[in-house]
Amino acid sequence: MCKECGCTPKRETLNILEDIMKYNQLQAQHNRKRFEKYEILAINLMSAPGSGKTTLLEKTIDFLSSKYSLGVIEGDLETERDAERIRKKGIPVFQITTGSACHLDASLIHKAMHQLPLDKIELLFIENLGNLVCPANYDLGTHLNVTLLSVPEGEDKPEKYPLIFKVSDLILITKIDLLPYLDFNLEKVGESIKKINPKAKVMALSAKTEEGFKDWIEFLEEAYKNYKQSIVHKEL
Amino acid sequence: MHEYFIVQNILKITEELMKKYPGKKIVKVVLLIGRYSGVEPDLLKSALEFFKKESPLEEAEILIEIEDFKIRCKDCKKDFSKEKWDLSCPFCDSFNTEVISGEKILLKTLELMDAN
Secondary structure: OOOOOOOOOOEEEEEEEEEOOHHHHHHHHHHHHHHHHOOOEEEEEEEOOOOOHHHHHHHHHHHHOOOOOEEEEEEEOOOOHHHHHHHOOOOOEEEEEOOOOOOOOHHHHHHHHOOOOHHHOOEEEEEEEEOOOHHHHOOOOOOEEEEEEEHHHOOOHHHHOHHHHHOOOEEEEEOHHHHHHOOOOHHHHHHHHHHHOOOOEEEEOOOOOOOOHHHHHHHHHHHHHHHHHHHHHHHO | OHHHHHHHHHHHHHHHHHOOOOOEEEEEEEEEEEOOOOOOHHHHHHHHHHHOOOOOOOOOEEEEEEEOOEEEEOOOOOEEOOOOOOOOOOOOOOOOEEEEEOOOEEEEEEEEEEOO
16 A cells, blocks of 8 residues: 555566576577587586596597597686696696586686687587586586486485486496495496486496496597587588 | 575566566566476575565565476376476386476566556
């Protein structure tokens, strides 16, 4: 009721139904188009801290760098440490330090893209922040989402953190050289991932012993080949 | 931490929308949060209450509705819900299913009134 004359002020309800994440979605679409312009296959690597993302990347670079031009965007809260490790391999790398933010978003990737020689990159790896929760909500504009789950983390993680597994195209079980020492049933984990995301591929490897590594490299090469073909089809 | 970024997005969208309604203020906002959207409703609400000062939502009542998690089986055509994120069909064990609701974070409605 209004104070002056006692009338009831008119209220109107607007039906909006707008996606709250729309700004990130728009930026992600923009990034994806830009990647396609440069024919870059972009891969988002996500996991908990210490699952071996940087080690996986170092090893992947060893396998692929003679055949493909690679690039890396590193995300961390603090330090250039991970970028330094990649830089030693002679690969163009840009480090995003988020300060206190718990995830990378599409606009941070957009800014990082301007710092990289895009015309000289075929496969771009984005190492997300070590976090099994927040990165799941942010599409970065990448073509593949890959989540690492290391054996020491335990086989219950997919059930505990389903969202990140749900948005992944591939789940990499890492550090399988530790399987003899820990209770981690690969088959059981595979089944629980299937319930969360029936379309996701699951692979198991060790960056240390290189067991299973070939499958991951073949997966990347196949993905890159298919991606290049899909771009050609788009142009036609 | 994550909820703060969602709040920023909500404020940005409402600021953008309110440009079309000069002389009006928002008295109520309804958010529709999917059960599996990755957002914790209570945390989002307290973050929004805290950060709404000097924004178009300053005087708005904040209401959060939870959107149920619903799945449809493309094989046996049945709809179902689950207590956890598990896409397998409880009727025919198929994995050929699709999520109908429960994943999104939406700004559902805004209630406006004259600013004076």
